[in-house]
Amino acid sequence: GVQTCALPIWPAVHLTSLHFTPDVPGGRVRMTARLNAPVPAPTALHLRFKTGEVPEVRHPVASGAREAAVEVALPRARLWSLEDPFLYEVEAALGSGEEADRVHSYFGFRAISVVDLPGTDFPYFALNGKPVPLVSVDEAAARSAVMEALYTAARTKTWVRPKVTS
Numbered sequence: 001g002v003q004t005c006a007l008p009i010w011p012a013v014h015l016t017s018l019h020f021t022p023d024v025p026g027g028r029v030r031m032t033a034r035l036n037a038p039v040p041a042p043t044a045l046h047l048r049f050k051t052g053e054v055p056e057v058r059h060p061v062a063s064g065a066r067e068a069a070v071e072v073a074l075p076r077a078r079l080w081s082l083e084d085p086f087l088y089e090v091e092a093a094l095g096s097g098e099e100a101d102r103v104h105s106y107f108g109f110r111a112i113s114v115v116d117l118p119g120t121d122f123p124y125f126a127l128n129g130k131p132v133p134l135v136s137v138d139e140a141a142a143r144s145a146v147m148e149a150l151y152t153a154a155r156t157k158t159w160v161r162p163k164v165t166s
Helices: 139-156
Strands: 015-023 028-035 043-049 057-061 067-073 088-094 101-107 112-116 123-127
Touching: 015 088, 015 101, 028 088, 043 067, 057 067
Parallel strands: none
Antiparallel strands: 015 028, 028 067, 043 057, 043 088, 088 101, 112 123
């Protein structure tokens, strides 16, 4: 069969990565764009938010720069949470017009930290300042219990079907 392929054409200087760092208390996000090579002449980085009602941002990029960082205020910031996993969708463009290098990305505006569980001095995982219960399995202990059961069954040549309750 025939398989379709695409050959992207990038400008000589293009975006290689976007990194978003939320500042929840400050109501803003810091976006750092990395470039594959130094910018040969002054240009601009444009950020267009497709979600979140954030105005377009234009940030100058100096000649010779390999990175551009910009702080963007998020009026009426919408926090990412387990109940509302809202993502800000962003288009970043280096340069303008048809020659611009465009990259689409997204980020969740949230703060992850460790806080004391209310009323205790027990450290706990927190999302946006609120404790979040985490459920996990001690993999080593679980594996050990399973292996012990298998070895016991192999030694005694008896297999026990787990009792299923509803």
